[in-house]
Amino acid sequence: MGDFDDLYREIILDHYRSPRNRGELESPPAHRVEGFNPLCGDEVVLSLLVEDGKLSDLKIGGSGCSISQSSASLMSSAVKGKSLEEVHQLIHTFKTMMSIHEAHLGKDGENEEPDVIDLDKLGELAALQGVVKFPVRIKCATLSWVALAQGLDEVAAEAS
Amino acid sequence: MTTTPLNVEALRKDFPLLARTVHDRPIVYLDSASSALQPRAVIDAMARYYETTHANVHRGVYATAEEATHLYEQARVVVGRFIGAPAPADEIVFTKNTTESINLVAHTWARTNLKAGDHILLTEMEHHANIVPWLMLAEDVGLELRYIPVDGEGRLDLSDLATLMARVKLVGVSAMSNVLGTINPIAEIAGVAHSAGAVVLVDGAQLVPHAPVDVTTLGADFLAFSGHKMMGPTGIGVLWARRELLNAMPPFLGGGGMILDVKLDSFRPAPPPGRFEAGTPPIAEAVGLSTAVDYLSDIGLDRIRAHELDLTNYALARLDEKLGSDCRIFGPPAGADRGGVMSLAYRDVHAHDLAQVLDQFGVCVRPGHHCAKPLMRKLGVQATARASLSLFSDEHDIEVLIEGLVEAGRLFG
Numbered sequence: 001m002g003d004f005d006d007l008y009r010e011i012i013l014d015h016y017r018s019p020r021n022r023g024e025l026e027s028p029p030a031h032r033v034e035g036f037n038p039l040c041g042d043e044v045v046l047s048l049l050v051e052d053g054k055l056s057d058l059k060i061g062g063s064g065c066s067i068s069q070s071s072a073s074l075m076s077s078a079v080k081g082k083s084l085e086e087v088h089q090l091i092h093t094f095k096t097m098m099s100i101h102e103a104h105l106g107k108d109g110e111n112e113e114p115d116v117i118d119l120d121k122l123g124e125l126a127a128l129q130g131v132v133k134f135p136v137r138i139k140c141a142t143l144s145w146v147a148l149a150q151g152l153d154e155v156a157a158e159a160s
Numbered sequence: 161m162t163t164t165p166l167n168v169e170a171l172r173k174d175f176p177l178l179a180r181t182v183h184d185r186p187i188v189y190l191d192s193a194s195s196a197l198q199p200r201a202v203i204d205a206m207a208r209y210y211e212t213t214h215a216n217v218h219r220g221v222y223a224t225a226e227e228a229t230h231l232y233e234q235a236r237v238v239v240g241r242f243i244g245a246p247a248p249a250d251e252i253v254f255t256k257n258t259t260e261s262i263n264l265v266a267h268t269w270a271r272t273n274l275k276a277g278d279h280i281l282l283t284e285m286e287h288h289a290n291i292v293p294w295l296m297l298a299e300d301v302g303l304e305l306r307y308i309p310v311d312g313e314g315r316l317d318l319s320d321l322a323t324l325m326a327r328v329k330l331v332g333v334s335a336m337s338n339v340l341g342t343i344n345p346i347a348e349i350a351g352v353a354h355s356a357g358a359v360v361l362v363d364g365a366q367l368v369p370h371a372p373v374d375v376t377t378l379g380a381d382f383l384a385f386s387g388h389k390m391m392g393p394t395g396i397g398v399l400w401a402r403r404e405l406l407n408a409m410p411p412f413l414g415g416g417g418m419i420l421d422v423k424l425d426s427f428r429p430a431p432p433p434g435r436f437e438a439g440t441p442p443i444a445e446a447v448g449l450s451t452a453v454d455y456l457s458d459i460g461l462d463r464i465r466a467h468e469l470d471l472t473n474y475a476l477a478r479l480d481e482k483l484g485s486d487c488r489i490f491g492p493p494a495g496a497d498r499g500g501v502m503s504l505a506y507r508d509v510h511a512h513d514l515a516q517v518l519d520q521f522g523v524c525v526r527p528g529h530h531c532a533k534p535l536m537r538k539l540g541v542q543a544t545a546r547a548s549l550s551l552f553s554d555e556h557d558i559e560v561l562i563e564g565l566v567e568a569g570r571l572f573g
Binding site: 004007008013016040041042063064065066067078134136140 | 510
C-alpha cells in the first residue's frame with residue numbers, strides 16, 4: 001500500500017479531521033473567491049484579506065474530499081500572514097510539486113527547466129507530494145490553490 | 161416466472177478484463193453503470209471485421225463493400241429486434257451514444273414541433289443528457305421546463321402528474337436511474353402523456369442492458385441507449401423512434417450519406433434512418449454492438465435481470481447487516497422496481513476517499529455526481545460512491561466491497 005500511504009499521510013488526515021482557518025471574513029474588506037471541481041463536487045470558498053502587500057488573514061469554507069479539504073487547510077497555514085510575493089512563490093512551488101505544466105512556462109511562454117523544489121520551504125505542504133501518483137486527484141489538491149491565485153489576481157485588478 | 165440461474169463463474173471467463181489485477185488484487189468491477197466490460201466475442205468480432213471485411217458502407221459495389229454494408233444493416237435489424245421494434249430497418253438510427261441520440265431529437269423533432277410557451281416535462285432524477293439539451297432548446301425557443309419530483313424513497317412522485325402535464329409537448333424520462341436504480345413506470349407516465357398529446361422520450365441507457373425491453377409495450381415514442389453500456393464498444397449509440405415520427409423529422413447533421421441529391425443551392429435529404437446518419441458511420445462498432453446483442457440474448461435478458469435483482473437484494477441485505485446505519489443507500493428498498501445500481505454514502509467519508517480506498521482492494525466504484533447534479537441537490541449530497549452490478553457480478557464482489565468500506569471507515573473515521 002506504499003503509494004496509497006503516501007497519498008493519505010498522517011498530516012493530510014490530521015488537516016482533514018481538524019481543518020485550520022475555517023470560516024468566513026467580512027467581505028468587503030476581505031475578497032471572496034469560489035472554486036469548484038465540477039467532475040466530483042469538491043468546492044472551496046476563500047475569504048482573503050490583503051493589507052499592505054501582505055495576505056494578513058484568510059479563511060476557508062466549502063466541502064469536499066479529504067485531499068481537497070486538507071490541501072486547503074495546509075495552504076491556509078502556509079500562506080497566512082505572508083507577503084504577496086511569498087504567497088505567489090508558494091503557489092508556484094506547490095503547482096510545480098503537483099507537476100502542473102504551466103508552472104514550467106517562463107514569461108515568454110517558453111518551456112524552462114523544471115525548478116528544483118526546495119522541500120524545506122514547503123514544510124507541511126510536502127505531505128501532499130503523494131498526490132502526483134494519483135493524477136486524477138491532482139485537481140482535488142490544487143483546487144484551493146487555483147482559487148487563491150485567482151482571488152489574488154482579482155484583488156490586484158481591483159486595486160489598479 | 162422463474163429463470164435458471166446464471167453460471168457466473170463460466171460467464172466471467174468470457175471477459176478478458178476480469179483477469180486483471182489492480183494493486184495485486186483481482187479486479188472487482190462494479191462500475192457497469194458507467195461503462196460495461198466487453199466479452200471476448202465482441203472484441204473478436206470487431207477485430208475480425210477489420211482483418212477481413214472493412215470497407216466503407218453504402219458506397220461501393222466491390223465484394224468487401226457489399227459485405228460491410230450487409231453487416232452494418234444487419235446490425236441495425238439485430239438491435240431493432242432486441243428491443244422489439246416493429247420495423248427495425250426503418251426505425252433504428254445509429255448515433256454516437258445516448259447523449260447524441262437525445263440531442264438528435266432535440267434538434268430535429270423538438271425544433272420542428274415546439275414553439276414558445278410549450279412545456280417539456282422531465283424528472284428530478286434525469287441524467288444531464290436528458291436535461292441539458294432541453295435547457296439549451298428552452299432558452300433558444302422560449303420553452304418552460306417542468307420536473308416530476310422524486311420522493312423520499314427515490315421513486316417518482318406521480319400524484320400531480322396530470323396537472324404537470326398541461327401544455328407539455330414532450331416528456332423526457334429515464335427508464336432506470338443511474339444513481340438510484342429506480343425503474344420507472346414508463347407505461348403509466350406514457351398513458352397520461354399521450355392523453356395530453358405529448359410524446360415520450362425514454363433514456364434507456366441503464367435499463368436496456370439489464371432487463372428485457374419491448375418498445376411496442378414500453379410506451380415510448382423515442383428510446384435512446386448506448387452500445388458501451390450493454391457490453392458493446394464505445395462510440396455507438398442508438399435512437400429508436402416510431403416510424404411516423406422519424407419520417408417527419410428534418411436532418412440532424414448534414415453531409416454525405418444522408419442525402420438523395422445535392423445541388424449548389426439545395427439538397428434533398430434521404431429517407432430515415434439514413435437521413436440521420438451523416439458521414440461514415442461507426443461500422444466496426446455496429447458489428448461489435450450486434451455481437452453484444454447476440455451475447456446478451458443468448459444468455460437471456462430475463463435471466464440477467466433475475467440475477468441482478470437477486471444480487472442487489474443480497475447486497476442491500478449484507479450492507480445493512482455489516483454496516484447498519486453507517487451506510488446509507490439511496491433509492492428504493494430491495495424489490496422489483498429497483499435495478500442493480502447502488503449509490504451509497506458511508507458515514508461522512510467523502511465519495512472520492514471511499515473510492516480511493518476501495519481501489520486499493522481492487523474494487524471499481526464511481527464517486528461523484530454521476531451527471532445528475534439536480535438529483536444530488538435534491539438528495540442533499542455533493543457526491544455519492546456508486547456500485548453497479550452486471551451479469552458477471554457475484555456475492556464475493558459484494559463481500560470485497562464491504563471489506564473496503566469497513567477499511568475506509570477505519571481510516572477516515
